[in-house]
Amino acid sequence: MRRTRFVLACLACASTAFLEAQLAIRGDKVYTMSGPPIADGVVLVRGSKIERVGRASEISIPSDYKLLRAKVVTPGLVDAHSTVGLTGYLNQPHDQDMLEKSAPIQPELRAIDAYDGRDRLVGYIRGFGVTTIHTGHGPGALISGQTMIAKTAYDNVERATMVPLAMVAATLGEGARAETGKSPGTRAKMIAMLREEFIKAQEYSRKREKPATEKEKDKDKDKEPPARDLRTEMTARMLKGEVPLLVTVHRANDILSTIRLGQEFHLKIVLDGVAEAYLVLPEIKASGYPVILHPTMYRSGGETENLSMTTAAKLRDAGIPFALESGFEDYVPKTRVILFEAAIAAANGLSFEEALATITASAARIIGVWDRVGSLDAGKDGDLALYDGDPFEYTTHCTGVVIDGQVVSTAQN
Template sequence: MNCRFYSLLTLGWLAASAGATPLAAQLAVRAGTVYTMAGEPVRDAVVLVRDGKIERVGPASQVAVPAGYKTLRAKVVTPGLIDAHTVVGLAGYLNQKQDQDQLELSTAMQPELRAIDAYDARERLVEWLRNLGITTIHTGHGPGALISGQTMIVKTTGRSAEEDVIVPEAMVAATLGPGARGRNGKSPGTRAKAAAMLRGELIKAQDYLRKRESAGEDERPERDLRLEVLARVLKGELPLLVTVNRIQDILTAIRIGREFHLKLVLDSAAEIYLELDRVKAAGYPVILHPTMHRAGGEYENLSFETAAKLRDAGIPFALQSGYESYVPKTRVVLFEAAVAAANGLGFEDALAAITIDAARILGVADRIGSLEPGKDADLALFDGDPFEYTTHCTGVVIDGRVVSEQPH
C-alpha cells in the first residue's frame, strides 16, 4: 500500500493546521480494567495521553498522573474500536437519493472513484458510531458493482475528510456473485461474465502498467485514471476487497487473486465456513459480514458462529458493520462483535476483531488498534463489559481529544 506517503501528507497537513484546531489536552484515564490488546489486560490501570499519543499504560500503583493532566474514569477501557468495513459517511442516514454516494451504477467497473471525494465527516451516522466507541472506520464505495470504487480509512472525529483521514486510498472494492450484476440488462449478467470482465480489465491494466514503466517517453500510454488504479492493485499497493458470499464466489475470488498475484481481502464471505482449508491455504484475510446480517438471499446460510470458526482455523479476520439499504441504516460493529463473542468467539478474540486484528488487516496497526506508547490516543470508555447490551460507552477519545463524555 502506498499509504504511508498519504499518511505523511496528512500528518504534515494536521501539523500545519494545529493552530486552528485546539490542541489535545494531556489526559489520564483511570480504569478498573484496560484491554491494551498488546498483552494481558491491566487491572486498576492508568492510561496517560500526551500530545495525541499514548504516553504510558500501567497499573495505578506504578504510573503516577503528572500535574495538569485532565482525568477521566471508567470501569473498562479499550482501544478506540475499528469498523473494518462500512459505507458510513458515503451512505447517509436519511437514505434519500441525495445522501447515497456509496454506489454509482453508470458502468460496471469504476476503480477511479475515490472515497475521499464523497465522505461526509459530519454525517449523523459518523457521530452515532463515534459515540459508541468506534474511532476509526474503513469506509467507501459499497458492494453492488463489479468494481464500485475505492475505500478510505478515516477517524470518526467528524471535522472533514482531510482532517480525519488516515489512509485516503485504502482498497479497491469489488463484488462477485449476484451483487455484481448490472442493472437494466447491462453486463455482467451472470457470475461467469463478471469474472471474465474483471480478468479482462486486470489484463488491460497489466498491459498499461508494462507500457507505462518500460516504454520510452514517446510511446508511453496517456494517463488513464481507471487503469492507473488497477495497476496499483496489480503491484500490490492497493488490496482488492472482494465482497463474496456464496462459496462458489469465494472460490472465484481466490482463483482470480492467485492468477494476478493480488493482495486480496475476502469481504463478507457468508459461506466461508464450507472451505476453511482452501481459504487458509490461499492466505487471504477476511473481513467477515456483520454477525446479525439478515439471513436471506446470498446470506441465507450465514452463521453466528463463523467468526469462531475462522479463529479456530487460524485465518486472520476482522468484523464489520457492512452495508444496509434500509433500517437500521448502519449496524454497529461493537454489537456485531458482541453477538460473535457470545457465539463461540469469546470476549478477547471478539475485541481483537474490532481493534488490533482489524488494524492489521487494514495495514494501520502501527498507528491504531492497541494501547501502546507512541500509538494514536484513541480510547473507548465503558461502564461495564463493552459487549453487554446494557453497558454504556461513557467516553470516547480520538487523537487525545475527548470527543464524547455522555453515556450512550
C-alpha cells in the same frame, strides 16, 4: 529584551500545554490488545498520542493531567469495513454516494471525494466507541470504487482522513449482476471482465513504465506511450500489490472464484462478507487472504441465507486472520454498530478478548493501520473507549470516547 523573550517563552509553554491535551484514563480493567488486560490500569495521553500504559501502582499521574475513570477501557474501536460517511442516515438519493451505477468497473472513484464527516451516523457510532472507520464505496458493482480510512472525530474530510486510498471495493455474485441486457449478467462474465481489466492493466503498465528496447521501439516507432488513464492506472496499482482488492462475496463458489482470480494476478485480496466461509475454510486459509466477516446479526436471505453467528469462531479455529465489519445496509438500521456485532460473536463462540480483537487489533492490522491504532501502546494515536461495564453487555454504556487525545464524547450511550 531578555524579559520579553522570557514572557514569550512562557506564553508559548502555556499555549502548548493548553493545546496539548494531557489525559490520564484509569480503568478497573484496561484491555490494551497488545498484551494481557491490566487490572487497575492507567493510560497517559499527551497531545494526540499515547504516552504510557501500565498499572496504576506503577504510574504516577501528573497533577496537570485530566483524569477520566471507567470500569473498562479499550482501544478506540476500529470498524474494518463500513460505508458510513458515504451512505447518509436519511437514505435518500441525495445522501447515498456509495454506488455509481453508470459502469460496472470504476476503480478511479475516490472515497475522499464523497465522505461526509458531518453525517449523523459518524457521530452516532462514535458515541459507542468507534474511532476509526474503513469506509468508502459499497458493494453493488463489479468494482465500485475506492475506500478510505477515517477518524470519526472530524467534520472536515481532510482532517478526518488517515488513509485516503485504502482498498478498491469489488463485488462478486448477485450484488454485481447488472440489469438485464447489460454486463455482467452472469458469474462467469464477472470473472471474465475482471480478468480482461487486469490484463489490460498489465499492458498499460508495460507500455507506460518499461523503457522499450530498441527492437520494440522500432516496432512501435509511431506509437506514443498510452495516455494516462485513471481507471487503468488504479487497476495497475492493484497488480503491483500497492492497493488491496476488497471483494465482497458470500457464496462458497464465489469465494473460490475470488481466490482463483487473486492467484492468477498475484493480487492482494481481502475477502469481505463471506457468509459461506465455513464451507471453504481450508481454501481460504491456504490463500493467505484475510477476512472481514459480515456483521454477526446480518440478515440471512438470498446469497446470505446460510450465514451463521458461529462463523467467527470457525475462522478463529481455522487460524484465518479476520475482523468484523458493520458492512453496508440499504435500509434500517442504516448502519450497524460493530460493538454490538462483536458482542453477538462473543456470545456465539469467541472469547471476550477474541471478540474485542475483531473490532480493535485484528481490524487495524487487516486494514493496514496497526502502526497507529488498534491497541493501547505508547506512541500510538490517543484513541480510547470507556465503558461502565462489560462493553458487550446490552445494558452497559459507553461513557467516554477519546480520539487523537481529545475527549469527543462523555455522554452515556
